[in-house]
Amino acid sequence: MVTSYFQRIIDPIGRTSGNFGVLMNARIDIGWNERVAPSRAKLFHEEPEAGKLHIAAMVARGLFGAYLLAAMVLSPTCAIAQNAGVHDQGANAGEDFFRPPANLFQILNEYKTAPGSGSTKGSIANVTTDTFNLRYDHSLDLAPRWILALRSDLPLLAKNPISSSNPDGNYLYGVGDVDVQAAIIHNLSPRWAVGFGARLITPTGGDTLGSGKWQIMPIVGARYALWEINSSSYFEPMVRYDVSFAGDPIKKNISNLQFAPTFNLGLPDRWFVTLYPSADIRVNLGDPITGQTGRLFLPLDVRVGRKLSDNAALSFELGVPLIKDYPVYNIKTQVRLNVTY
Numbered sequence: 617m618v619t620s621y622f623q624r625i626i627d628p629i630g631r632t633s634g635n636f637g638v639l640m641n642a643r644i645d646i647g648w649n650e651r652v653a654p655s656r657a658k659l660f661h662e663e664p665e666a667g668k669l670h671i672a673a674m675v676a677r678g679l680f681g682a683y684l685l686a687a688m689v690l691s692p693t694c695a696i697a698q699n700a701g702v703h704d705q706g707a708n709a710g711e712d713f714f715r716p717p718a719n720l721f722q723i724l725n726e727y728k729t730a731p732g733s734g735s736t737k738g739s740i741a742n743v744t745t746d747t748f749n750l751r752y753d754h755s756l757d758l759a760p761r762w763i764l765a766l767r768s769d770l771p772l773l774a775k776n777p778i779s780s781s782n783p784d785g786n787y788l789y790g791v792g793d794v795d796v797q798a799a800i801i802h803n804l805s806p807r808w809a810v811g812f813g814a815r816l817i818t819p820t821g822g823d824t825l826g827s828g829k830w831q832i833m834p835i836v837g838a839r840y841a842l843w844e845i846n847s848s849s850y851f852e853p854m855v856r857y858d859v860s861f862a863g864d865p866i867k868k869n870i871s872n873l874q875f876a877p878t879f880n881l882g883l884p885d886r887w888f889v890t891l892y893p894s895a896d897i898r899v900n901l902g903d904p905i906t907g908q909t910g911r912l913f914l915p916l917d918v919r920v921g922r923k924l925s926d927n928a929a930l931s932f933e934l935g936v937p938l939i940k941d942y943p944v945y946n947i948k949t950q951v952r953l954n955v956t957y
Contacts, residue, residue, distance in 0.1 A: 709929035710753070710954035711880070711890070711921070713852060714801055714809040714839035716765040717956035720753035724952040730945045731907030732777055740907050741785065742946065746774040747792065761804075765813070767797040773825045782824065793817050793826040799835060809839040815856075819863050829863035829870055837876075848882025856895050860902075871902030872942075886923040888931075893919040896935055900942040910941025915948075929954045 708715040710722060725748055732743030749771045756764045771792035778785040799813025817831035837854030841847070853876070860870035876895035882888050898913040916938055921931025935948035 708956075709923050709925075709927060710956050711888070711893075711929060711931070712839075712850070713765075713799075713837065713854065714803075714811055716753060716755040716763060716801070718755055719957050720751070721955045721957075722749075722751040722753075722952055724749040724751065724950060726948065726950045728945045728948045731905075731943045733906055734778060741778055743775065743777050743785075748772045758800075761802060763801040763803075765797075765799045765801055765811075767799075767815075769795050771821075773821065775825055777824060779824065788824050790821065790825045792821040793831075794820045797833075797835075807841045807843065810837070811839075812836045817858075823864060823867065827860070827863070827870060828867035829860035831858055831860045831870055833858045833874075846882045848880070848888060850880050852876075852878040852880070854878065854895060868903035868905065871900070873899040873901065875899075888921055888923075890919040890921075892917045893933060894935070896944065896948075898942055898944055905943070907943045908941065912939050913937065913942040913944045914939040915944075917948075919950075927956045 708717060710717055710720040726746070728745045728747070729742045730745070731740050733739070734741040749769055751767065751769045753765065753767045755766065758764050771794070772790075773792040774787050774789050776782075776785045776787045782788060795815050795817040797813060797815040799811050801809060801811040803809045813835045815833040815835065817827075817833065819826050819828050819830055822828065833856050835854065835856045837852060840851045842849040842851060856874040856876075858870055858872050858874060874895035875897040877892050877897075879891045880888060880893075881890070894917055896913070896915050896917050900908065900911045900913075914937070915935045917933070917935040919931050919933040921929055923929045930953050931951070933948070933950040933952070935945065937943070937946065940946075
């Protein structure tokens with residue numbers, strides 16, 4: 617049943633149908649049942665067939681989460697422990713921006729809630745977004761110590777915004793805002809690297825599943841290897857500026873600074889912990905969004921993962937706000953699987 621939905625998720629014109637929320641949503645549900653219980657009750661009452669599919673979705677999510685956890689904990693490690701210590705675990709499985717593999721395929725599942733417009737004017741409601749993102753990266757050696765890193769993302773969304781066209785806040789399904797990115801990386805030395813680039817975000821999600829705006833995001837950052845700890849540890853500060861330049865004139869203009877003071881700590885047995893792996897620290901310079909009282913969003917953002925092999929890594933990320941004057945999200949969880957080749 618779930619497989620048939622995956623096959624139906626994109627119709628010939630690029631829009632989606634079916635119940636995309638069933639797709640492999642492995643996450644920690646913090647207060648989730650309380651938030652969605654009323655809408656679930658309505659769904660089961662008005663659409664019994666959809667209710668059955670939600671049951672299948674819940675079962676599939678549970679099984680997928682259990683599988684990921686088992687893979688992280690129980691995969692064989694004896695040979696690795698005998699042949700490589702923590703100082704030998706510097707190979708990148710797609711987590712390090714400044715050490716891009718030749719090819720990367722990533723499956724990411726994100727669960728996020730954020731303030732949104734309520735059913736009455738001036739009211740605020742929680743909007744839930746489930747994202748199933750397919751990512752492909754490719755890197756090219758331009759010259760000694762120079763690398764061109766290319767990236768593309770295809771987000772598939774399930775979202776329940778309240779609007780004039782969706783007054784009941786039902787879940788909508790479809791393709792979100794697709795993006796492409798290019799970055800130039802220069803390795804100054806084995807310890808130091810710098811890079812810059814830009815990401816182009818297209819308004820393929822329309823007014824309901826996307827921003828409705830064309831966006832450009834310049835990126836600049838640096839890498840400092842922490843050999844004093846081990847070859848898998850590093851510090852990577854990065855700054856991005858997300859700004860809209862065209863699109864729906866009714867939609868709010870986007871202009872915000874994004875920071876990621878990324879610190880990665882390599883642990884024994886191919887585990888790692890990363891602080892601020894995503895550029896979630898934000899300063900809003902553009903139009904205010906729903907629920908905004910100031911310009912700063914400062915979360916606690918942590919990722920824990922494990923390299924399953926030299927070519928695969930599995931990780932879980934959790935973000936919770938510390939300062940939410942600019943409310944990017946109430947909570948964010950991500951599960952990602954990276955495969956390099």
